Amino acid sequence: MSKAKSKQEIREKTGENKVFGTLQKLGQTFMLPISLLPIAGLLLGIGSSFTNPSVIEMYNLGNVLYKGGTLYGILSVLASAGNIVFSHLGLLFGISVASGLAKREKGVAALSAIIGYFVMYASMTAALNEFRDIDSLKQTQGLITSYLGFDNTMNLGVMGGIILGIVVANLHNKYNMIELPEAISFFAGTHFIPIISSLAGIIIGLIMTFVWPLISAGFSSIGQVISGMGIFGIFLYVYIYRALIPFGLHHVFYLPFWQTAIGGTAVVNGQTVVGAQNIVFAQLAAGVPIDAHAAAHFSYMFPVMLFGIPAACKAMYESCDPSRKKDMKGFYTSSALTSFMTGITEPIEFPMLFASPVLYYGVHCVLFGISGVLAYLLGSGVALTFSGGVIDFILYGVLPGNAITNWVPLLIMGLVFGVVYYFIFKFGIKKFNWNVPGRDAIAADDDKISQNADYSKLNDKEKRAYKIVAGLGGSDNLEDVTNCATRLRVKVKDGSKVDKDLLSTTGSSGTVVQGNNVQVVYGTTVPNVKASVEDLIDRGLAPKAADLSNESELADEKVVEENADESKVKENNTAEGKIKTYAPADGRVIELEEVSDPVFSGKLMGDGYALRPTSNDIYAPVAGEVVMVANTNHAIGIKTEEGIEVLVHMGIDTVALDGQGFGLFVKEGDKVTKDSHIAVMDLDYIKENGKQTDIMVIVTNSENIEGILLNETRDVKAGEEVGEIEIK
16 A cells, blocks of 8 residues: 555545645635725725716716815725725735734734735836836736836736735744754744745746736636636536535635636726726726626625525525524524625525535525526626625615616516525425424533533533533644634534534534534624633633543543553553654644655655754653664654554754764663653754754554644643544
8 A cells, every 4th residue: 555545545534624624724814804895895985986977967966076175085085095905905915814824923924925025026027127028018908007116017916915925824834933053043933934935025026927927818818718608607606606605715716706807807997907896896986887797796696695595584484393483583583684784694504504405505506696697687787895785785786876887677686586585495495395494403402511510600601612612522622713704613633523413502503514624603793702712711611522521520430440550551542543642852842744844744754743842851752662773863763562653753854963962762672651761862963063953753654543633732841742643
């Protein structure tokens, strides 16, 4: 069996989906700049609408709204304030992505992204003028422009910011604790990140000088292909967009359409504008009729969000079990109101999906796609900033006037969609027994939670947080807890420990478990939910996995006594098929991916973890027999009685020291435990010779394990338990 194959099998067995986790995390970082768009759009919408000559003439407002007038001036300021956000989304996305993906010192990552972003544009602008034929490039409409004070440059849009942000975040995570020779030690650690980010900005700028014109042409071609697909292309765009929402990946999908040439290119007031959202707002500000093709990326939302979803909520509420109608009335009312007012639909879409995937993907997403096609065919051009609620509909549809936005057909279409949604949902639930929230029996609190003595002392808010942590497998099962606009996003160590039924009793609309990535829907109150969970954990009141056991404490004590002798013989075992692993020295435990050597970080030698030592004394990370001692003294191999082979590799590229700086206290054949002092590292000597001191603990026969579960990356003392090795 090849190592590559065995690693794939390990990932499949543990349910780990790194691609999903990465995209989910990336999509989450988009939320911060996106959250600015409603207020920026509000300012731009009000300002541009009431300073628009067409609107002024339409509503006969010339006597109060005229250039030089106070009110007109205030509205112009509002429009400019809103426009500045849309004009610099690339920079905002770069900062948000870098800080969001940084594992620590997020402020350093954000500052480095700003520096890298400006350096990228400076380098690209200089290279364009030195190495490219500007006059020739200007023949490509909209390619050469002015941006950030740079003339004859290219606006990379949000993609430039996202690319720069991802690069800076990866450099930051890899080098924020870098150690340099003493003569230049001032530039080590976090001081190194802005420096290397500037270098990255130069490289990206040079690459974009030659690549971006090709990408721009490619985007334009994709846009033309989509346009050539006609109504099917619009249906496909809308369906995929809605289908991705439950997985938190919709931001990754729609942003290129909204902000790049994939969404179209148009000339507005003599200026070339790319990206569907940019086109619509430029046309709105100019007071010209909205391009229906660009607006097709938005207009379709209004009939469903203003009418369809509220009607569906009514149908689902009427289909609830009579005993649950009282409890579900508030849920369905608030979900319908949230959709109508703000266009935020996750509070109802998530439970709809979890209760009946057929209803969500086979009916709801299809109806959304049909709405997209009809809105386009009717020529409607109502824009939005965040989502299709009534506020956006009034600001960007009604106020600019029907002559510009053609909003009246959308209103009529919405009334029809309300009727269609109600009767299809009502009929389908009754005919095909589609499950919806409220049709099942009321879920009772878990006895093992309600009977817990600590739980009974908590107030209602704390009890809810307690149950959330319990439903996620206990505080020791949590690795990272964050949130987006409506969802609690959690990375857990073991996704199988997540209790969806228990989480459903905490006010959650639904739970998605994808490997070790979990999303729990709470709606717009999720920031408060996250804060209460973190507060309970910080105060030491949150339950751990052991607190959730169905066995009594007396039974636990009996098991411990009966197995005391066995645990002395097999001290590695924490449970069936698991081996404890301990810190080999004082220092900080880190993920293997953070090690600078690609052989280790890429797990080419096997799975494991690393430690950045602060002391010279090295101890065995597992119990077993020493089976290998490197002749250069920098590596020791230990084989556990379960047959797991663990390599302790002291330092990076320290083989070049030829044994200097190391001292060994074991030889092949020796038996060791976690208390066994196996070696010493002269950390100062190793650093003085330009080597890194990271200690790697690697399972070299990784095909025999399911994976390694680290408790957390933190400062530890030698011999402290840091995780478990799961045996196949």
